[in-house]
Amino acid sequence: MTDHDPRDLGSPAGRYRMLRLIRGFEELALGLVRSGEITGGVHPYIGQEAVAVGVCAALRPRDRITSTHRGHGHVLAKGADPSRLLAELLGRSTGLNRGRGGSMHAADFSLGILGANGMVGAGGAIAVGAAWSARQAGEDRVAVAFFGDGALNQGVLLESFNLAAMWRLPVLFVCENNGYATTLPAATAVAGSATGRAAAFGIPAAEVDGMDTEAVRTAAAEAVERASTGGGPGFLECRTYRFEGHHTMERLMKLRYRTPEEVADWRGLDPLPRAAALLPPGLAERLDASVEQQLRAAREFALASEHPSPAGASDHLYADGLRPRAGSAA
């Protein structure tokens, strides 16, 4: 499979490979958090891969996304280089954001990745703005906003549903309902339903099995097609689950907000074996090996990359190069 573009999500094999890449990337990151090489920890995406891959499989390269604190999967599925994403997590100069953003702000504007975002719900209305912008420019580009169930209670997101619907903007809202906002069960936090909220604004809304890459892709493709042909926004609630803790910090705590049985049940719905089952015999193993090799190279690249110089700590603060005053008088 070496002659195959690893970012091509157009075939079941490409999608399986991306699922595996995200899974493997997250496992690698978890290891580097444990070994202390990644500071600050990460919000692992393990378990939710089908959502990022299914949605991004429905996108064209020119389409744009905004992401969340749990963003590695979205960023990779939209085509970011895993070596540079890993370097970013490690705070290196070669990182996507030159080591200035880290896990929660990873972005690659050249690929339409307008950034992971540390504020829950913040990316939604930014994506609406990107959709408006594309329409203004006369460009056929859809914007996708990924967000969690927790964001359903952020006022700005609900405001942005209204603007997107009023102005029939080409935006797809993708709610990854993984059942919890940190420890808070969605069932105790969301009155009515996610899809009901979108429907109240006149936005076509569908509930999707977020553990099934193909189901997500089909639903997303329909919404993207509608959005890009003037049909306005769409909303998908992808029912999914994170297999790991909310954040790597959680491993150090003994939290009991979900039962081992519940976690085991959802692990039984792991999107990877489901996607592998669609492939001819032996292909999944070969793709696994190619991913392993890619990630080994990514690890080497990232760990060998240089650390940014402290002298440049305020570089890029202003786009026009304005230098802020130093913190002590000269």
Next chain:
Amino acid sequence: MRLSYTKALNRALTDALAEDPAVCVFGEDIGAGLAGPTLNLLDRFGPGRIVDTPLSEQAFTSMAIGAALTGRRPVIEFQIPSLLFLVFEQLVNQAHKFSLMTGGQAAVPLTCLVPGSGSRDGWAGQHSDHPYGLFAHAGVKTVVPATPTDAYGLLRSAIADPDPVVVFAPAAALPVRETVTWELAPVPLGSARIHRAGTDVTVVAVGHLVHDALAVAAELAPEVSVEVFDPRTLHPFDWTALAASLERTGRLVVIDDSNRSCGIGAEVLATAAEEMRLLVPPRRITRPDGTVLPFAPALDRALQPGRDQLRDAVLDVVKHRLPVPPHGEDRIR
């Protein structure tokens, strides 16, 4: 040509929209031109670029950020200065941080215009704030034009700037009119303006207070020679020009419509004390700490910095006895 402050803002928006198709305006009641600066823009540029928004400040500000990140140059007009509190997250935590956090990949050329900032007679506690100091503190480029010409020039530069800029048009400056015989042109951000040269004391006056400072300077002349220094941009502040002014005068009074603690006046005094030539202790005239402007006109005015306090402070710093320098030289630098 007779030019009002509001008309100057309107001209700046019109010229920017005409010059650059990426410029667009968002805001409440802007199609009707309710506040003035957007009058007639809808007719000329259409609803695709002059966007009347529902009352969703957080969403439309975020949207403008999304648009700015993808090639547009949005201007947002805010109806009330306190609406900026609703979108502090969007402006400070998102717009301001994108450039650094993305390692320079992204820029947010967004302009926020507040026509009618500070006290508006009779509008009471929630419509009378003047939060320019908060944005300067946060590092967002912040301008407070005092005159129609500067309002035009600074708004043009704000729109052309690649970073977010907040433009405060003080309510008390909106009635100012100028007879303009020169070509209106962009005024670079970060450059101060000396409205009146003087040798005894530098008065740093922000926004509408420039006009009060000019009145006091005229009143005290020729006994006291007051230099009226208008920073125009509060962040980045033109420290070089201030240092040069203090080289001439060695005395400093700041008049600033911020709350006292952590206001921009505090920063000017601190920087001058640390780095510049001061012969006597400086003074500042501000709103009180934690001001909430009360409704009754006399109460509202009682908490705002005014001419009487400025006159007293100027007289106080000029009569302040200098330590007698040996050999006739200043030692206090």
